[in-house]
Amino acid sequence: MARRKMIYEGKAKILYEGPEPGTYVQYFKDDATAYNAEKKAVIEGKGVLNNRLSEFFMIGLGQIGVPTHFIRRLNMREQLIRQVEIVPLEVIVRNVAAGSMAKRLGMDEGTALPRPIVEFSLKDDKLGDPLVPEEYIIAFGWASQQELDDIISMALRVNDYMSGVMHGVGIKLVDFKIEFGRLWDNEFPRLVLADEISPDSCRLWDVETGRKLDKDVFRQDLGDLADAYTEVAKRLGVMPSNVTHRPKPTLIN
Numbered sequence: 001m002a003r004r005k006m007i008y009e010g011k012a013k014i015l016y017e018g019p020e021p022g023t024y025v026q027y028f029k030d031d032a033t034a035y036n037a038e039k040k041a042v043i044e045g046k047g048v049l050n051n052r053l054s055e056f057f058m059i060g061l062g063q064i065g066v067p068t069h070f071i072r073r074l075n076m077r078e079q080l081i082r083q084v085e086i087v088p089l090e091v092i093v094r095n096v097a098a099g100s101m102a103k104r105l106g107m108d109e110g111t112a113l114p115r116p117i118v119e120f121s122l123k124d125d126k127l128g129d130p131l132v133p134e135e136y137i138i139a140f141g142w143a144s145q146q147e148l149d150d151i152i153s154m155a156l157r158v159n160d161y162m163s164g165v166m167h168g169v170g171i172k173l174v175d176f177k178i179e180f181g182r183l184w185d186n187e188f189p190r191l192v193l194a195d196e197i198s199p200d201s202c203r204l205w206d207v208e209t210g211r212k213l214d215k216d217v218f219r220q221d222l223g224d225l226a227d228a229y230t231e232v233a234k235r236l237g238v239m240p241s242n243v244t245h246r247p248k249p250t251l252i253n
């Protein structure tokens with residue numbers, strides 16, 4: 001069988017050339033990384049869970065009118081997506097102080113924020129994805145003012161949708177990271193939600209117990225990451241039938 005052309009390999013996903021022009025196949029790996037890939041492990045079943053969960057959120061967002069790159073899931077680990085030009089920003093929305101914000105501002109983790117806060121990091125692993133002000137984004141041309149306005153309003157819609165869906169299954173959406181891409185209609189760029197939405201890129205806390213159900217379980221050695229993601233998938237009714245028995249994660253560094 002002919003090997004597919006690999007376009008790009010990231011920390012948790014691989015992009016392959018798609019079957020038609022303008023498409024890619026997005027493959028979800030089992031690799032988990034944290035602290036800019038200083039900590040690494042293979043978590044059996046993570047890719048399958050994230051493929052399903054990202055499909056679930058992208059379809060739901062599409063149904064409420066948020067445009068996304070998602071076309072359809074192909075199999076357990078792969079989805080067909082539209083080829084986009086990635087905007088080089090990590091768009092972070094926060095509802096509750098945690099992670100780098102809590103650290104930077106000396107806030108207690110879990111402090112509710114007065115309103116959802118959108119912030120931006122430059123996508124650059126070598127620089128450690130530094131936080132950047134909107135002024136930089138416009139001045140350096142990473143996005144136009146119109147694009148930035150659209151990104152903020154879409155990010156807040158994603159937050160409302162995701163917060164509601166999660167609240168419905170007893171999970172608090174603390175914060176999350178999303179990425180956007182440009183689709184070209186003739187010479188006009190149109191922004192769509194790209195990359196993935198999964199517990200790898202969100203903070204999710206059980207409403208009753210505060211149990212962490214996201215990648216912080218791996219970052220902070222709080223237990224079995226796949227168990228946490230499986231719990232999220234089960235509550236949302238997104239449970240692939242053959243990811244019930246898994247060996248323990250193997251450290252690869």
Ligand code: TMP
Pocket residue numbers: 092098099100101129175176177200201202203
């Ligand atoms: P932070 O508190 O570490 O800045 O993370 C904010 C949110 O963004 C959290 O849900 C984790 C997510 N995130 C990523 O998905 N990728 C990243 O590289 C970083 C730094 C954060």
